Amino acid sequence: MKIHLGYVALSLTLEDTSYSRTMTYTSYKKKDAEESNKILSEKIKNNINGLLEILKYNYDNDIRFFRLSHKVIPLATLDEVSFDYMSPFINISKKIGAFSKKYNIRLDTHPDQFCVLNSINEDVVKASFKILDFNNNLFKLFSIDGKMVIHVGSSVPNKDEAIKRFKENFKNLDDEIKEKIILENDDKTYTVLEVLEICEELKIPMVLDYLHYKCNNNSEDLVSLLPRIFATWDNSGFVPKIHFSTSKSRKEKRSHSFYINYKDFINFLKKIAVVDRDVDVMLECKGKDEALFRLVRQLKFYTNIKFIDNVNFILDKESFT
DNA sequence: ACCTGTCAAGTCTGG
């Protein structure tokens, strides 16, 4: 089975090539709309060019899997700010899609905590629709074929009712958006099995988050659930995606550490190796690409894993002998 | 040049 490694949002190596230079609403308000829009537009252009730089850097290092930060376009989902974030940027944005298509780079997004599709507050649900619409527009703008990861969300007043709300609201989304949503188990509320059952019913691919599984489970046996989790990706056109991270410390279990603990990672690989199937693994840690490269060095030193290139590898029977 | 509080937004817990 082939494993591709990816990382999240920004490169520590290219520290000056940020593509998430933002503009706060507070500063937007301080000037008149015309001037603010001009500043905003400049930032967006710089961000899109910066994003292309990072994708090139990733490709140069054999990294073919990356999470886009939605901060590439600031203020896009705020009702108080209205501007066309698509057509002025189409020309430079097309390069993103052309590049990732040419080199087979997988790009995903992850709407943040404010996207709560099953909130009891109708305004929050409305805002969540807008956030999902924006993420869909990002894919369109860059002409890339990607997915957006979200969580089930709220558990008010109890999980049963909250899951019911999730399903109802999901059904009201545009088909185009439904096809792009993938669902992840979280670290406090919804466990692997609970998310899996929703995914199976609604035919949504499931993202397994390994650290969240360790923080939040009902003693579910992960290995026995893996075939079902991976099966949710059948017919999606993508290989299953997994999030992997390491706790910062025993006390701060849910916080991400700077580096990946390679022993944890090897244990995890042994678990997923049981299901012989290609997987893309996204590393979530503060060390970003630096942590990815360090993990690769450790895998090369401590295992017999066969690397296809600088970063990606084949997992088989001989990997750990 | 560097440091600290703030940022548009939600949910949950605990006092």
Place this chain on the structure above:
DNA sequence: CCAGACTTGACAGGT
């Protein structure tokens, strides 16, 4: 019922 935690990178404003 409300304040604070959660969590995150970058801005904004002060020294």
